[in-house]
Amino acid sequence: MNAPSRTTFAPQKAAVFAKIEAMLPELEKIYIDLHSHPELSMQEIRTAGIAAAWLDKHGFEVHPGVGKTGVVGLLKNGDGPVILLRADMDGLPVKEKTDLPYASAQTGTDRFGQSVSIMHACGHDFHVTWLMAVCKLLSEARDTWKGTVMAVFQPAEETGAGARAMLEDGMVKRFPKPTVSLGQHVIPLPAGRIGYKSGVAMSAADSWEVKLFGRGAHGSKPQNSIDPVVMASATVMRLQTVVSREVAMADSAVVTVGTIQSGFNENVIPDEALLRLNIRTFKENVRQRVLASVKRIIEAEAQASGAPKPPEFSVISQFPLTFNDEAATARTVDGMKGWFGGDRVVAVEAASGSEDFGLFGTAWNVPSVFWVIGGTDPEVFAKAMSGDDPGAMPVNHSPFYAPVLHPTLRTGVEAMLAAAYTWLD
Known part of the structure; x- marks a missing residue:
């Protein structure tokens, strides 16, 4: 897969693609370093420093600290379109189990104050490496294009806070309006393949934290309690009916309870329980109905249990639909x-996954395009798709997720370079 099956690019530009081969050893070292040193959302200080130094080295006007840890680089090369190229930087609170020689051993404190292991379990290390490579290639081949490249190294995609933080820090006023916003993501597709979807490409996502209130007591005297563990358990089970009984067959939604916490000791009935939920939808009317149903069920279960006060709801994160302009x-x-x-x-x-990438295009009112890059060994992918062994193919956010290094590394660079040239032409 090292050579294209055909090319419509002029020889000058095709020669730039040819330089990728010689860059691969350097890019591999960058990727391995990033993979070994993941950082949690809004804590990407080291990664942002690497990106900023790289941009400066290759002639970009560098703006660090945008939205706390974000980096924006501008490379102006005469009159022409402005293209935004985005890579997200953050890792996840996951303990890596890939057995790679460069597996992460990093630990840290997450947004909930918990001590956690950290892993690049979603491929953002690839995303950063790809964009760094494209920035170097375009900088060294300024005779092949005109316009402005805006490289955006974004924090906190995993929590949905990063794009918002950068925009709230004045991105729209501080930087030129792009002609188009472009981004890409590695996923479980055969390595070397590129996937695209016009229109709605990824779901909207809403995450809530909910506190349920009971009355604590001795484990031997449940009659003196209002047990929040039972309340939370009943709530989790009843929430499973939202999708199965309140969403039309032609529509789709996911309601996941990812966290349930209550109590510390087996003979103490606690007085509170905590739930963290994630809801994903593809249509706004479905989203509104599902959110209302989830809230109704949680409040009703609390009332049915005799809770001393209603549940408390707080928004953890919110992702918009990812929409690709046709x-x-x-x-x-x-x-x-x-x-x-x-x-x-x-x-x-x-895809049922979610992204905050689309917020950039929305903020400037310009078209966005987001595509995916395959990172799975083709034989592993084929076996998983045959149904023989679905578990053989780890997916994003799995502790075993490790896209194959080659040809994934090269493919992502080529795809973003091809997309950039398409708009800079």
């Missing part, structure tokens, strides 16, 4: 097919 997607995909050929650039279904 015309911009068609143009970008045509450009990538011009390098890779149509057999490697394929249409995919909308």
Whole structure:
């Protein structure tokens, strides 16, 4: 997969793609270093420093500390379009179990004050490496394009806070309005393949924290208590009916309770329980109905249990729908097919995962295009898809998730470079 099946790029630009081969050893070292040193959301100080130093080295005007740990680099090269290229930087509170020689051993404190292991379990180390490579290539080949490249190294995608933080820090006023906003993500597809989806590409996501209130007592005297453990358990079970009984078959939604916490001792009935929920939807009317149903059920279960006061709700994170502009997607995909050929650039279904990337395009009111890069060994992928062994293919956020280094590394660089050239042409 080192050579394209066809190319519609001029020889000058094709020569820039050819330089990637010689860069791979350097990029591999960068990737391994980033993978070994993941940082949690809004704590990406080391990663941001690496990105900022790289941009400065390659002639970009560098703006660090945007939205706390975000970095924006501008490379102006005459009159022409402004293209925003985005990479997210944060890792996850996951203990790595890949057995890679460069597996992360990092630990830290998460946003809830918990001591956690940290891992690049979602491929953001690839994303940063890809964008760094493209910035170098475009900087060293300024005779092949005109316009402005805006490189955005974004914090806190995993919590949905990063893009908002950068925008709240004045991005729209501080930097030129892009012509288009472009981004990419590694996922479990066969390595070397690129996937795209016009229109709605990824779901909206809402995460809540809910406190349930009971009355504590001795474990031997449940009659003196209002047991929040039972209340929380009944709530979790009843929430399973939201999707199965309140969402139409033609629609889709996911309601996940990812955290349930209550008590510390087996013979003490506690007085509180905590739930953290994640809700994903593809339509705004479905989203509103599901959110209302979840709130109704939680409040009703508390009342049925005789809770001394109603539950308390707080929003942990909120992700918008990721929507790919149809015309911009068609143009970008045509450009990538011009390098890779149509057999490697394929249409995919909308993903149930979520992203905050679309907030940049919305803030400037410009089109966005977000596509995916395969990172799974093709044989492992084929086996998993056959149904023989679905567990053989770890997915994003798994402690075993480790995209194959090659050809994933090269493919991501080529895809972003092809997309950039398509708009800078």
